[in-house]
Amino acid sequence: MIDAPDFSFAALSPLLLVLGAACIGVLVEAFAPRDVRHPVQVGLALTGTVGAFVATLLLAGTREVTAGGALAVDGPTLFLQATIAGLGALSILLFAERSLDPARSAFVVSAAVPAGSPRDRELVTTQRVQTEVYPLALFAIGGMLLFVAANDLLVMFVALEVLSLPLYLISGMARRRRLLSQEAAVKYFLLGAFASAFFLYGLALVYGATGSVRLRDIREAVTAESGGVLMVLGLGLLVVGLLFKASVAPFHSWTPDVYQGAPTPVTAFMAACTKVAAFGAILRLLYVAFGAAEWTWRPLIYAAAIISMIVGAVLGLTQTDLKRMLAYSSVAHAGFLLTGVIGFGAGGDGSGLAATMFYLVTYGLTTLGAFAVLTLVRDGDGEAGHLSQWAGLGARSPLTAAVMSLFLLALAGIPLTAGFTGKFAVFRAAIEQGAWPLAVVALLASAVAAFFYLRVIVLMYFSDPVADGPTVGVPGLPTTIVLAVTATATLALGILPGAVLDLAGRAAIFVG
C-alpha cells in the first residue's frame, strides 16, 4: 500500500491557482460561447497570475519541504514565483492587447490551417480572436512556478516539459509572417526535445550514481564521497539542459530564430519568464544538490558565462532586426546572470543568490518593456522590426522613443536605471568570491553591448525619418499598463533599489 504524501496546500497555493485557472480555461474554451471567451479567458488568466503573485506575498517567510520532499517552498522559491507570476500577468496583458493590430490580435485564428492556403487568406481579415493562448500561457507559467520549487529531479523534468510544450505551441501562432513563426516553433521544439533528452540522460546518470532523484539525497551522496564519473557526467548533462532553457551560449542557437519568429508578446513572455524559471532551477540544482561538489561545476559555469557574454555582445553588434538584437542581448544577459551564480560562493555565504534574483527582476521588467514597445511600431506587414525603420522615431513619436531609450539604457546598464543596479550587484558578488577576471570580462562585454543599444537611440534621435516609415500605434489599456509599470519600475529600481535588494537579500536562503 502506498501512503498519500503530505501536501501543504497553503504553501503550494500560487501553483494551484495558476494551474487551476488553466484547467478552467480549457473548459471555457470547450463550452463557453465564442463571443464571451476572450474577456472570460483574459479575466481568468489575470486572476490566476495576479492571485498567485498575491499568494506568494502572503506566504513570505514560509520555509518548508512538502509533497513528500518533492517540492521546496522557501525564500528563493517564493521570490522567483512572485517574479514569474508578476511578469506573467504583464505578459498576459500584452497578449490581450486588441487595438494595435487591425485584426485585433497578435495571434492567428486557426493555427492548424496551412499558411498561404485560401482558407488562411480568408481568415486574415476576420475579426475573430483566438483564445487558446491564455490557458496555454497559464500552463507554461504553472510549469515555471513548479520548476523553481522542484526539489526532485523528476519533478524538475516534468516542470521543464510543462513549461516548454505550451511555449513551443504559442511560438507558432503569430498572425503575421506565419511561416517564420511556424519555423520558429518547430526549431524550438526540436532543439528543446534535444536538450530535454540531455537533461533526462543526466538525470538517469545521477540516479545511477547516487540512487536517488531527491536533491537532498543527492547532496548527501555528493558530500559522502567525491563522486564518481557517472555523477559528474550526469551533473554536466543536467546543467546543459538547463543552460539551454536559459539561452546560455553555446546552447543559445535557438534564441535569435525563435525570438524573431514568435509573436512579439510571446517573445516578451519567453525572454522575461523563462529566464527567471531557468535560473531558479540552475541555482537550486547547483547549490542544493551539488553545492559540495562546487569545484567540478564552477569552471564549467565560469566558462559558460564568459562564452555567453562574448557571443551575445559580439553577435549583437551586426544584427539589423530589433527582435534578433534583443535575443542576443538576452544571451549576453544570461552570461551576466551566471556571474551572479558564481558569486554565490561555495558555502552559500556570498551575495550571489540575492544579486542574481534581483537581476532577474530588473532584466525581466526591462526586456518585457522593450518588447512591448516593439509591438507599437508597425508597418503594413505587422511589426516594423528592422533597425532602419526606426530612424528618426524620436522626432515623430517622442514619448515612444523616450520610453524605448529608457529600456535600452537599462539593458546597457547605465546608472540610474534598474540595469545598472542589477549589474552592479552581480559583479560585486562575483568579485567578493574572487572571480574578478569574470567581472572584468563582464565589464568589457557590457561596453561592447552598449554599442548596439545606444545605436538604436542614436538612430531614433539623430537620423532623419525614413520617407514611408512605420506608424506608431496608439496602445490600448493593457499595453499602456505594461509600459507604465515596466518603465516606472526600471527607473525606480535604478534610483531607489534598496527595498527590493533588501527583500532579495532576506529571501536568499535555500531550504534543503
Next chain:
Amino acid sequence: MPAEGLLAASWLLIALPLAGAAVLLLGGRRTDRWGHLLGTATVVAAFLLAVACTVQLAGLDGRAADVELFTFIATGELDVTAGLLYDPLSAVFVLLITGVGSLIHVFSIGYMAHDPARRRFFAYLNLFVAAMLLLVLGNSFVALYVGWEGVGLASYLLIAFWYTRPAAATAAKKAFIMNRIGDVGLALAIFVMFAQLGTTSYAGVFGSVGTLAGGTITAIGLLLLLGACGKSGQFPLQAWLPDAMEGPTPVSALIHAATMVTAGVYLIARSAPIYDLTPTARAVILAVGAVTLLIGAIAGCAFDDIKKVLAYSTVSQIGYMFLAVGLGPAGYVAGLAHLLAHGFFKAGLFLGAGSVMHAMDDSVDMRRFGGLAKKLPITFVTFGLGYLALIGFPFLSGYFTKDAIIEAALDRGDVWGWVLGGVAVLGAGLTAFYMTRLMLMTFFGRPRWDDGVHPHEAPTVMTAPMIVLAVGSVAAGALLVSVFPLADWLAPVFGEPAEAAHVVAPALVGLVVTVVMVLGVLTAWLFVGRREVPVTAPVRVSPVTRAARNALYADTVNESLFMRPGQWLTRALVWFDNRGVDGAVNGLAAGLGGSSSRLGRAQTGFVRTYALGMLGGVVMVAGALLAVTAG
C-alpha cells in the same frame, strides 16, 4: 560659538544674490523689464542684512559665529560640513562686497541702460556677489575653494560679456587660464592639508598645523600663495588683469578693483596661522609684493588707455597689500586697511572712468580726452578726490593706510626693512606720477576729442554712487585708523595690536612720503602738463618707455615660455590622438564587427547546424568535467 539670531540667517547673504541670479538666468526675456531692479535689490538687501549681522557680531563674546549648514561630502575619512564662519575678518569683507557691490549695481542701471543684454549682466553680477560672499564666509578651505571657482567663473563671464568682440573673448580666456594656474596651487594646498591633517576646516587646520614638519608648512604656504597670486594679479601671474578691462567698466570696478582681486589678500590673511609658522613663505610674499608693486607702477606710467592705467594701478596697490600681509602680524591690519580704502577709491576711480567713457562714446584713449573738467564737473570732483586718496594726499585715506604699510616695513629694523620701505616709497612716487599724468591728460589742457563727440555729465543714477564712493575715499582712512580702529576690530583674529618700537618716527615717514609724492606730481606736470599732448603716441622713445609700454614684456615672456611650448604639446597630443588613440579605437571596432559577422555565419538557420553546435557544447562540457574528475 554657534550662531544665533540674525547671524544664524547669514546664509541668506549668499542665498539672496544667488536667487537673483537664478531668477534672471532662468526667467529669460520675461524678466527683461525689471531684472536689473531685482538684481540690485538682492544685493542691497544683502548689504542691510550684513550691517545688522555685523552689529550683532560686535556685541558677541569672542566675536565669531559658526553657522552649520549641511554635510557636503561625507565619504571615508573626508567629512566636509558646509558651514559659514562670521567673524570680524569676514565681516569687513562682507560689508565691502555688499556695500561697494550695491553702489556698483546702482551705477550699472544707468551705465548698461542701452545694452540689450542688461538682464544677463545683472545675473552675472549677482552670481559674482554670491560666489564672493561664499568665498569670504565659508568656514573651510573647501568652501573657500567653491567660492574661489565661482568668482573665477563670474569674472570670465563678465570679461567676455561683449563676447562678439575678439579682444574681450581673448581677454576672458587669458584671465581664465592664468587663474587656473593659481587655482591648481590652491587645490594642491588643500590636498596637502587633507592628506597631512585629515581636515580642511579653518578650525581644524589652524589647530593642528603646528604639528607638521616645517617643509610641509612652507609647501602649503607657497601653494596658497600661488593661488593668491593668480586671483590677485600678482607677479608672475599679473598679465591677465589689465586685459580684463575689456569687460564693462562696472565689472572692472567691482571685480577687478574692489573685491575679487583682493581675494588673494584675504586668503593670506585668513591663513595667518599657517604663515606665522613659515618665515620662508612670508619672505616670498614680500618679494612678490615688492616686485609687483614696482612692475604695476612702472607699466602704469606708459599706457594711454585710461582703464589700463587704473588696472596697473590696481596691480601695484595689491602689491602693497601683499607686502603688508607678508610682514606677518605687524602688517595684517595695515594690509587690510589699505584693502578697504583701496576698495573705495579704486571703485570710485573706475566708476569715474566709466562716466568719462560714457561721455566720450566709449573711447578709452586719454590722448583723445583733455579739458573734461568743465564738461563733467561731478565726475571731475569725485574722480579728483579718489585720485588724491590714491596718491596719499595728506589726511585722505591713502595717506593713512599706505603710510602704515611703509612704517610696518621699516619696523622690521633690518636691511630688508629698509629695502622694502624704500621700494614702497619709490612706488608712492611713481603712483603720484602716473595718476597725475592721467588726471592732466583727461581733465586738463586743450580738448583733443573728435568733432562728433559731445561730452555730457552722466545721469544721477550713475553720479550718486560716485559721490558716495568719493566721500568714502576721503574719510575711510581716518575712520579706520582713529574713529573705528580696524586693529581693535580685528583683534579676535590677529591678536591685540602691539605697540611697535618705531625705527623711524611716523611723522618723519609721513613727511618723506609726502615729499616723494609731491615730487612725482611735479615730474608729471613737467612731462605732461607743461606741453601739448600729442594725439598719437610718439614712436621714437627711450628703451625704458618702450619696456614700460610693453608692461615689462610680461606677455612676451609668457608667450615664449608657456604658450608656444603649450601649443607644441597640444599639437603633438592631437596628432597622437588622431593616429594612436583613434586608430586603436577604430581598429578595435572594426575587429569586433568583423568577428561578429564571422561568428554570425554559424547562425545558418538550419536546425541540424544548431543541434550540432549544441552537441559540440555537450562534448566540451563532458570532456572538461571528465578531465577535471580524472585529473
